[in-house]
Amino acid sequence: MTPSHTILNSLLDNDFYKFTMQHAVFKLFPKAQAKYEFINRGKHRFPAGFAEELRTSINKMATLHLTREEKQYLKDTCPYLDPTYLDFLQGYRYDPDEVSVSQNADNLSVKITGYWYRTILWEVPLMSLISELYYKLNHLSGDSDEQIIRTAKNKIEKYNALGVTIAEFGTRRRHAYHTHRLVVQALKQYGSKSFIGTSNVHMAMLNQTKPIGTHAHEWFMFHAAKYGFKTANGLSLEHWVNVYRGDLGIALSDTYTTDVFFSQFDKMFTKLFDGVRHDSGDPILFADKTIAHYKSKGINPLSKTIIFSDGLDYEKVVRIARHCQGKIGISFGIGTNFTNDVGLDPMNIVIKMTEAYPEGAYWTPVVKLSDVKGKYTGDPKMIELSKTILGINDSTQ
Incomplete structure (x- = not known):
């Protein structure tokens, strides 16, 4: 070898x-x-x-x-x-x-x-x-450098035309470092209307663009281990606010299902955070729940933003953008579809x-209880315990 x-x-x-x-x-x-x-x-x-x-x-x-x-x-x-x-x-x-x-x-x-x-x-x-x-x-080996650049250029130009903002989120499952670097350079060069940054700090520095991100599921998962499932969402958000004092204000919503999250995302948090991130389940259903939640708190949804980041490609982005237009602010984080689209699986x-x-x-x-029915990860006994404590019934999810 x-x-x-x-x-x-x-x-x-x-x-x-x-x-x-x-x-x-x-x-x-x-x-x-x-x-x-x-x-x-x-x-x-x-x-x-x-x-x-x-x-x-x-x-x-x-x-x-x-x-x-x-x-x-x-x-x-x-x-x-x-x-x-x-x-x-x-x-x-x-x-x-x-x-x-x-x-x-x-x-x-x-x-x-x-x-x-x-x-x-x-x-x-x-x-x-x-x-x-x-x-x-x-x-x-996949596509040539020229084809990788051309693919990224074609994609970001379509997003330019669609009029949405796009960030690159593809470090984890990239085809290669070299591929990733070519893609971000192309997005920066050709995405003047849409491209707003990358989750990769090294790539952001190289391209003098913005590093994008706040927190991940593990932040909420740890809080459940330390404080219990019922208070995990609230204490996770409270500690985040205490550290960042208004910066980095996008909250991840699906560690213990979005329904549980919104039941605990009270008016203070709803006002303090700039928006929420969608990472599992039906994005259209999530958008409608989010809009309804903001309205129930007397907040104009257009003053808030949903970051969609779950397995996106152009067709999904178009569908989400059309549904949300004029209802709530939106932005998109696209990962593997940018950094590992080289002709291989x-x-x-x-x-x-x-x-x-x-x-x-x-x-x-x-454990993590995503918004996909039954698609939970972690120890089976702890999953059942969390569902019991949080009142999650799979048949109604």
């Missing part, structure tokens, strides 16, 4: 919400621990020697560090990140011992364990490494937090 030499080029080659969450964890939960696990949803078969190649790439990540220029970029672009956090990040190094990798035949196992403020950065770069190595070691993989260890507590399984 030819050595892949797949490496990351920057500590900032990661999704922005990993750093914003890390900053909050660093401030609020410095002694908490977490476990994560790789889930091969697409049942992909990994070639012999894959785990060894991945291990080599992981070990090389220990040399990454925040450069002086990168630190200055974060200081200038993200004034809500504390100087103490930026100093910490400058001294941060990936610890490969936090990651275990093994392979049994064509099945891959990857697990992460350690302090949450450290392990929180592993998920996205590990997924991008797994994806890139998969194509390399299977000798699946994209991977269907995730890395999820599986357990949390709040300070003074014990290892507790964490």
